[in-house]
Each structure stands twice: as structure tokens, then as C-alpha cells.
Amino acid sequence: MNQNVIESKTGMLIRKPVAEVFEAFINPVITTQFWFTKSSGRLEVGKHIQWDWEMYNASTQVDVKTIEPNKRLVIQWSGYDSPTTVEWIFTSLGADSTFVSITESGFSGDQAKVAQYGMDSTGGFTLVLAGLKALLEHNIHLNLILDRFPKGIEQAG
Numbered sequence: 001m002n003q004n005v006i007e008s009k010t011g012m013l014i015r016k017p018v019a020e021v022f023e024a025f026i027n028p029v030i031t032t033q034f035w036f037t038k039s040s041g042r043l044e045v046g047k048h049i050q051w052d053w054e055m056y057n058a059s060t061q062v063d064v065k066t067i068e069p070n071k072r073l074v075i076q077w078s079g080y081d082s083p084t085t086v087e088w089i090f091t092s093l094g095a096d097s098t099f100v101s102i103t104e105s106g107f108s109g110d111q112a113k114v115a116q117y118g119m120d121s122t123g124g125f126t127l128v129l130a131g132l133k134a135l136l137e138h139n140i141h142l143n144l145i146l147d148r149f150p151k152g153i154e155q156a157g
Contacts, residue, residue: 006107006114006115006117006118007103007104007105007118008102008103008104008105008117008118008119008120008121008122008125009101009102009103009122010101010102010122010125010126010129011099011100011101011102011129012099012100012126012129012130012132012133013093013097013098013099013133014097014098014099014100014129014132014133014136014137015096015097015133015136015137016096016097016098016136016137017092017095017096017098018070018090018091018092018098019069019070020098020136021090021098021100021132021136022069022070022071022073022090022098024132024135024136025043025073025088026042026043026044026067026073027042028041028042030135033135033141034128034131034132034134034135034141034142034144034145035051035128035131035132035145036051036052036053036145037052037053037054037055038051038052038054039051039052043062043064043067043073043075044064044067045064045065045066045067046064047063047064048061048062048063048064049061049062049063049064050062051077053145055146056149060077060078060079061077061078062075062076062077063075063076063077065085070090070092071089071090072087072088072089072090073087073088073090074086074087074088079106079107079117080107080108080109080113080117080120081108081109081113082106082108083106084104084105084106084107084117084121085104085105085106086102086103086104087102087103087104087105088100088101088102089101089102089103100129100132102125102128102129104118104121104125107121124148127144127145127148128144128145130142130144131143131144131145
């Protein structure tokens with residue numbers, strides 16, 4: 001059963017110019033400081049990229065669908081049981097602030113699985129945005145993704 005009804009959505013104000021915030025998501029030199037640990041390259045339309053979370057021995061395949069500089073980014077990635085689409089919208093709120101909204105859609109499975117995927121995605125992207133905010137606004141590495149599932153603790157949720 002294919003369920004496209006549930007979308008995960010989250011957003012955060014980042015007190016930095018839109019170009020700097022946008023660059024943080026397409027440039028793996030920056031992104032690896034707050035999200036994944038390794039990338040096969042910078043995001044470019046039509047490019048196939050691999051992102052790795054080495055601490056979890058996990059990876060995802062990323063196909064870059066759309067890049068509208070400083071406005072919008074769309075990828076399709078391996079997702080949970082099947083590929084999903086992730087869209088970032090960057091809204092400039094003056095010279096020094098950007099609102100980033102992230103939506104993931106295309107979850108598949110039964111209703112319970114789709115609901116769980118949506119909740120997990122929302123929580124995960126909220127951590128990503130909080131890590132980005134700390135990095136760009138205060139140059140602090142919170143290690144939110146690393147610390148989400150520490151060794152010796154059963155995975156919650």
C-alpha cells in the first residue's frame with residue numbers, strides 16, 4: 001500500500017544570510033559538521049551522491065533533483081523502505097536571517113509504518129536544523145546526530 005498522505009515537516013530560523021545557510025546543505029565540508037559524516041561530493045542537479053553516517057555504519061543514496069540557489073533544494077534518497085523526496089525551502093528574512101523548512105514525502109508501507117516514518121523524519125530533521133543553528137550562529141558542534149543513538153542504549157522510538 002503506497003501512502004503519500006503523510007509528510008514530515010519541520011522548520012527553523014537560522015540567524016545567518018540565506019547564501020550561507022543554503023551553502024551548508026550543498027557543501028559537504030560544512031554539512032559533515034552537523035549531519036552526516038562523509039559524502040561523495042557536493043550537491044549538483046543530476047548528480048548521484050552517497051551520504052554516510054560512519055558511527056552507525058549507515059548510508060543513503062541521494063539523487064539531486066532541483067537546486068534553486070538560495071531558495072530551494074530537492075533530493076530523492078533511499079528513504080526507509082523505498083525512496084522518498086526531501087525538499088528544503090530557504091526564506092530570506094532580511095540580510096542576516098533565514099527560515100529553513102524541510103518536508104519529506106513519499107513514505108510507503110502500511111498506515112502504522114508510514115506514520116512512524118513521518119514522526120522519525122520530523123524528529124531527525126529537527127535535530128539537523130538545531131545542529132545547523134548551533135554551528136552557524138555560535139560555531140558550536142552539538143553532536144546531535146552522533147548522540148541520538150549512543151552505544152549501549154537501546155534505540156528509542
